[in-house]
Amino acid sequence: MVTGHGPIKRLVRVWLPVGFFLVLALFPFYWMAITSLKPNSELYNRRIMPLVVHNPTLKHYIDLLTETSFLVWTWNTMLVAVVSTAISLVLGVMLAYPLARMRFAGAGLIAMTVAAIYLVPQPLLFIPLADLINRLDLGNTLTAVILTYPTMLVPFCAWLLLGYFKTVPMELEEAARIDGASRLQTMRRIFLPLCIPGFISAGIFAFTLSQNEFLYALIFLTRSAVRTVPVGVIAELIRGDVFYWGQLMAGALLGSIPVAIIYSFFVEHYVAGLTSGSVKG
Amino acid sequence: MSLRSEPLAGVVRPAPRAVSLSVWLDRQSVFSWLMMTPPLLFLAALVGYPFCYGILLSLQDRPVAHIGTFVGLKNFVTDFKDAIFWRVTLNTFVYTAIATVLKMVGGLAMALAMNQHFPMKNLVRALLLLPFIVPTVLSTVAWMWILDPAFSVFNWLLVALGVPKPGPSWLGNPILAMLSIIVINTWRGLPFYGITLLAGLQTVPPELYEAATIDGAGGWQRFRYVTLPLLQPIILIVTLFSVIFTFADFQLVYVLTHGGPQNATQLFATYAFDIAMGAGQLGLGASVALAMLPALALLIIALTIYLRRG
Numbered sequence: 001m002v003t004g005h006g007p008i009k010r011l012v013r014v015w016l017p018v019g020f021f022l023v024l025a026l027f028p029f030y031w032m033a034i035t036s037l038k039p040n041s042e043l044y045n046r047r048i049m050p051l052v053v054h055n056p057t058l059k060h061y062i063d064l065l066t067e068t069s070f071l072v073w074t075w076n077t078m079l080v081a082v083v084s085t086a087i088s089l090v091l092g093v094m095l096a097y098p099l100a101r102m103r104f105a106g107a108g109l110i111a112m113t114v115a116a117i118y119l120v121p122q123p124l125l126f127i128p129l130a131d132l133i134n135r136l137d138l139g140n141t142l143t144a145v146i147l148t149y150p151t152m153l154v155p156f157c158a159w160l161l162l163g164y165f166k167t168v169p170m171e172l173e174e175a176a177r178i179d180g181a182s183r184l185q186t187m188r189r190i191f192l193p194l195c196i197p198g199f200i201s202a203g204i205f206a207f208t209l210s211q212n213e214f215l216y217a218l219i220f221l222t223r224s225a226v227r228t229v230p231v232g233v234i235a236e237l238i239r240g241d242v243f244y245w246g247q248l249m250a251g252a253l254l255g256s257i258p259v260a261i262i263y264s265f266f267v268e269h270y271v272a273g274l275t276s277g278s279v280k281g
Numbered sequence: 282m283s284l285r286s287e288p289l290a291g292v293v294r295p296a297p298r299a300v301s302l303s304v305w306l307d308r309q310s311v312f313s314w315l316m317m318t319p320p321l322l323f324l325a326a327l328v329g330y331p332f333c334y335g336i337l338l339s340l341q342d343r344p345v346a347h348i349g350t351f352v353g354l355k356n357f358v359t360d361f362k363d364a365i366f367w368r369v370t371l372n373t374f375v376y377t378a379i380a381t382v383l384k385m386v387g388g389l390a391m392a393l394a395m396n397q398h399f400p401m402k403n404l405v406r407a408l409l410l411l412p413f414i415v416p417t418v419l420s421t422v423a424w425m426w427i428l429d430p431a432f433s434v435f436n437w438l439l440v441a442l443g444v445p446k447p448g449p450s451w452l453g454n455p456i457l458a459m460l461s462i463i464v465i466n467t468w469r470g471l472p473f474y475g476i477t478l479l480a481g482l483q484t485v486p487p488e489l490y491e492a493a494t495i496d497g498a499g500g501w502q503r504f505r506y507v508t509l510p511l512l513q514p515i516i517l518i519v520t521l522f523s524v525i526f527t528f529a530d531f532q533l534v535y536v537l538t539h540g541g542p543q544n545a546t547q548l549f550a551t552y553a554f555d556i557a558m559g560a561g562q563l564g565l566g567a568s569v570a571l572a573m574l575p576a577l578a579l580l581i582i583a584l585t586i587y588l589r590r591g
Binding site: 013014015017018021022024025026028029031032035043044046050051091092094095097098099102103104105107108110111112115116117119120121122123124125126127128129130131132147148150151154155158182183184208211212214215218219229230231233234243245248249251252253255256259260263264267270271274275 | 303306307309310312314316319320323324327331335338390391393397399403405406407411414415416417419420422423424425426427429431432434468471472475476480481525526529531532535536549550553554557558563566567570577580582584585588
């Protein structure tokens with residue numbers, strides 16, 4: 001709300017705080033990037049000024065892509081994220097549509113339950129789930145994480161979509177009903193096509209959450225061929241006390257890029273989801 | 282009118298049974314429950330059942346790959362006699378409390394800074410959210426290198442600034458390690474507060490500020506008596522959210538310190554993990570995880586009720 005002040009006041013009130021938050025937010029990524037480009041001789045020499053790269057090299061990236069299963073992990077991460085996001089959107093719609101549009105006994109209770117499940121953090125469930133996955137003989141399969149990620153994503157998508165659905169006017173559906181369409185037809189042909197922005201918001205969020213997931217992947221996936229990026233990076237680029245810092249940073253950077261790209265395309269949807277999902281369901 | 286409806290009624294009348302089925306299916310309650318059954322079954326199988334099974338496990342002596350034996354509350358008694366358990370409890374509360382206050386105050390400052398007119402605001406907002414978007418494990422790896430005992434950039438800066446003593450081992454000292462995980466958690470969670478509160482700030486009608494200014498309110502008074510009261514509901518919800526997930530945090534600590542040094546940064550989730558997955562004591566591990574439940578249940582119930590009321 002600053003208007004018409006002098007340049008110095010503007011510097012103090014706008015650019016100083018904004019600049020501070022920007023540097024704080026971005027410094028670790030800058031550090032990641034320059035570390036990944038430094039040769040080991042520069043990385044492990046305390047005499048060299050570390051804030052810039054003196055002799056950039058792609059060696060760590062080449063090693064990462066040729067000596068580790070990083071590409072496999074990336075493929076696994078993408079596959080798991082896409083499939084569990086899709087499952088979660090479908091199941092989320094099946095919960096959210098009746099809750100948003102129908103009157104029936106128990107609706108309030110179901111809505112509360114969905115919200116409560118959404119808030120149950122994974123550490124409360126991982127031990128029994130680990131045992132369950134073992135008994136189902138699903139250890140070291142991507143199915144294990146594809147099944148368990150939606151436990152956090154379905155309530156989340158349902159909650160976010162419920163909020164979105166309530167903002168969509170009902171007139172078109174009422175008109176379709178008067179024309180004789182069944183409830184299922186009304187939902188599929190009339191209502192859902194109107195909700196694309198809501199699906200994008202929920203989808204981006206679910207995708208980001210899947211990419212971020214670590215605990216279930218750590219427990220269920222112990223073979224390199226089935227690992228996701230976060231688990232692979234932690235488990236295979238840190239061996240005992242040996243840290244492959246260059247490769248670690250290259251992996252962290254490459255692993256962040258897919259999320260960052262998708263996020264940059266849909267940043268407005270992401271922010272809309274962030275604010276509507278938490279501020280009001 | 283009658284010309285159109287009569288032949289229809291006479292010719293295409295489907296079998297009465299089909300009519301009643303489709304009418305039945307179109308009843309709001311039937312349609313709703315049929316539609317919700319698959320997701321509800323899914324959640325019952327993979328959230329409800331594990332939750333109850335976890336309670337059962339916590340009452341068993343259950344080494345991994347063995348059959349459990351019922352031991353009543355023995356695991357919880359073990360926890361209560363375990364000094365590390367109490368250390369973990371203290372750590373978790375300290376971590377959650379300090380990180381939450383830092384995120385709340387910092388997030389409010391970020392929102393206020395962002396709620397001004399300046400060029401490339403959308404780009405800045407997108408960049409500020411990056412710590413929240415990027416997978417935690419991957420950004421934590423960067424922090425690990427920033428805090429490396431031998432090659433920490435902070436320690437290099439200290440030397441460059443002429444500090445004579447060698448820089449501290451950030452993750453080797455119990456207090457500094459706790460401070461480090463608090464700062465990194467804050468770094469990651471700050472944009473969530475900042476951007477959500479910014480959205481809240483943008484809904485404050487400018488007339489309120491104008492009216493307050495006419496009444497002689499200064500900048501601080503406008504903030505204290507106009508902005509804060511209007512933001513209060515959003516601050517409450519965002520804080521409850523973040524407290525739940527900070528309290529149950531796992532990734533950051535597991536990657537950065539593994540709970541060390543000497544359990545100085547061990548939280549409920551990482552301790553439960555060590556006992557269940559490291560030592561293979563599923564029952565005891567489940568009891569440590571369930572020790573989070575009373576505090577979490579209060580928070581979850583409060584937030585659920587609040588969300589519904591809103």
